[in-house]
Amino acid sequence: MIKTDILIIGAGPTGLFAVFEAGLLKLKCHLIDALPQPGGQCSEIYPKKPIYDIPGFPEILADDLTQNLLEQCKQFEPGFTLGERAETIDKQEDGTFIVTTNKGTKHHAPIVAIAGGLGSFEPRKPLIHNINFFEDKGVEYFIKNPEKYRNKRVVISGGGDSALDWSIFLADIASEVTLIHRRNEFRGALDSVEKVQELKNSGKINLITPAEVTSIVGDRHVKAVVVTQAEHIEREFEIECDHFIPLFGLSPKLGPIANWGLEIEKNAIKVNNALDYQTNIPGIFAIGDINTYPGKLKLILCGFHEATLMCQAAYQILNPGKKYVLKYTTVSGIDGFDGSRKEAPKAVVKAIE
């Protein structure tokens, strides 16, 4: 059982900044995220795109913002449960919560802050009639352990960065890599596209374009995929393989959180914005894009503010009756849970002779 003060669901910018604000109040955080890496939308949808409305940053790439937030909160030693989706929440007799993920990992905390953005990212599944049957029987939407594909025949479909990057990576591991895309053009970093071109020329990647996987063949496990090629005349053929990996990106779904008894309006969680961003269940807060209230704006900068006020409210719940005086980090410095200390250099007082 993982124990913490504030359990944050969602490791996007709002969740990461909450770690920092909580740390100033000596509260420890643990984050759960369905994605294998922190950053949320910033790392999954648009890592290389610039953002222009982060206060103090005239321009910052989404990926750089994530790295900065991780750096800013690292002395508060957040814990991470990544690649797992928060599935159920159970309120204990003492008012604390146990949150269990889809993999069965249990987390125990007195405060839960849902910073889930648009929900957890689920793979976009291609429209192949029998694809559900073959899930975990040779069809995988994520590559978790590349070793699984050693000396196997792999078919990847998709036309973006992840399809390109995994084709390149698996070319050295798998016995055979076939990349299938609906168009001849790929959208990805230029060097990935060039690398795939190289591997195609040297025969290490079998590239089939423009084409689409339209069916899967097998009894209990994937044996082959049916490919429909649409250039000039339409033709269909089978490619024997052990694994079929469709990589068409991820789309966010509110998912199990919708069943936690929270008041939901237009796919967002209603909170009290006049006070503390708490939901209708005391002890559960919702911050960032996932919440709604009159005048709500889905902006990262608003998430930062909401995270800050949430932490104050959490502090009051955990330390009832304690007087709290706001301290500026410039004045008080930052004491990390790792023993580190950051502080403003003392002013130099020296006479001029």
Next chain:
Amino acid sequence: MNQQDVNLKITDRDGVLHEIVAPTDMAMNLMEVVRSYELAPEGTIGICGGMAMCASCQCYVLSETELPEKQDDEEAMLSEAFYVKDNSRLGCQIQITPEMEGLEVELAPES
């Protein structure tokens, strides 16, 4: 109706036709018009915010209205999206201008 406004016909994902009026002077795109009229539930359209990176605003153009050509990123995204037809476009890449008067579109299914 203001002089700058245009009339649009938008069929939602449940097949319901909405005849709406959209402004041309607010730098809105078709995805934003759909969201502002709440023709699709929040969180199911415009997920990436309009960067042509998610295809949640895919729609089928039903009228002969002349639209700006697809740019490379829209073309690339549509090549990875599902339920794509010859008349598919991404709503976020279609700016509402006076030339859009009478535009008719149907929202593609959620995926």
